[in-house]
Amino acid sequence: MTTRAALPGSDRVPNVLSIAGTDPSGGAGVQADLKAFSANGAYGMSAVTALVAQTTTGVAEVREVPPEFVTAQLTTLLDDVRVDAVKIGMLANAEVIRAVVAVLDRYAPPHVVLDPVMVAKSGHRLLADEAVAVLRDELLPRVDLITPNLPEAADLLGEPEITGSAEMAAQAQRLADLGAKQVLLKGGHLRAEPASADLFRGDGEVRWLRSERIDTANDHGTGCTLSAAIAALRPRRSDWATAVRDGKDYLTGALRAAERLDVGRGHGPVHHFHRWW
Numbered sequence: 001m002t003t004r005a006a007l008p009g010s011d012r013v014p015n016v017l018s019i020a021g022t023d024p025s026g027g028a029g030v031q032a033d034l035k036a037f038s039a040n041g042a043y044g045m046s047a048v049t050a051l052v053a054q055t056t057t058g059v060a061e062v063r064e065v066p067p068e069f070v071t072a073q074l075t076t077l078l079d080d081v082r083v084d085a086v087k088i089g090m091l092a093n094a095e096v097i098r099a100v101v102a103v104l105d106r107y108a109p110p111h112v113v114l115d116p117v118m119v120a121k122s123g124h125r126l127l128a129d130e131a132v133a134v135l136r137d138e139l140l141p142r143v144d145l146i147t148p149n150l151p152e153a154a155d156l157l158g159e160p161e162i163t164g165s166a167e168m169a170a171q172a173q174r175l176a177d178l179g180a181k182q183v184l185l186k187g188g189h190l191r192a193e194p195a196s197a198d199l200f201r202g203d204g205e206v207r208w209l210r211s212e213r214i215d216t217a218n219d220h221g222t223g224c225t226l227s228a229a230i231a232a233l234r235p236r237r238s239d240w241a242t243a244v245r246d247g248k249d250y251l252t253g254a255l256r257a258a259e260r261l262d263v264g265r266g267h268g269p270v271h272h273f274h275r276w277w
């Protein structure tokens, strides 16, 4: 066994883990997460929950990883490597959710972000219908931040999707009432509104994160990129509000930088540019 001298806190690169499904086109899922980790100064690692045959035009097929093999990936990793933050994305079904819950209980990694992925932009379901209640009741209370989009928030709460940003603060409160410690409610689906505004509800504070709405066809994997950037930044930021603000700025830059890409015929990916974190 090799031993290494401890680095002073500020010099050490955070080790950040993605637990998610795949995207061969590199726009969403594990592939997007690893790019976002790297671009935001973290060392990226991943455990795969589902193999997804998808590209910019949609999802063709999904092969779910057996839950015991999700556990094997995670315990093998966590028995060796210190993890400084975790981003959880696509979980596919209730058994995989329960496998992840058991690992969180056993290892208690810090700074856990849950992007409650349910449906791809193309309409293909990435989480079984009956697993939504398990995600809400068993996983949501165990993580530090959830980042639902508006359809996901509605599904978690069992209510109709809201149609205007004026309703977002009350909905974030209802998510907090479910046991979510902090909530980033993403407003990207309100396409009629001029700004792309997300609402952060943290410990005793509510704040808006607004950016210009960028006119682009490259909007595949925006939610994955945002939650991964926040997880990568959190170990180097003093609080969630700052990590969320800087993650949102990173995503807006990556959406802008996508104008230089030529990837696929459908919803293209964002471009993960490296920056000084």
Ligand SMILES: Nc1ncnc2c1ncn2[C@@H]1O[C@H](COP(=O)(O)OP(=O)(O)O)[C@@H](O)[C@H]1O
Pocket (backbone or CB within 6 Å): 148, 149, 150, 186, 187, 188, 189, 196, 197, 198, 211, 212, 213, 214, 215, 216, 219, 221, 222, 223, 224, 226, 248, 251, 252, 255
């Ligand atoms: N055209 C756009 N211009 C700027 N920001 C956007 C645009 N589309 C989405 N976003 C931002 O991307 C993030 C993810 O958005 P959203 O579409 O709500 O979630 P998801 O990708 O999970 O469906 C949010 O921060 C949202 O504000």
Ligand SMILES: Cc1ncc(COP(=O)(O)OP(=O)(O)O)c(N)n1
Pocket (backbone or CB within 6 Å): 020, 021, 022, 023, 028, 029, 030, 052, 054, 089, 090, 117, 119, 120, 121, 122, 126, 219, 220, 221, 222, 223, 224, 225, 267
């Ligand atoms: C494997 C995988 N995970 C998540 C998603 C959904 O990604 P998201 O960032 O919400 O982007 P779109 O589906 O809106 O493009 C995915 N497609 N695949």
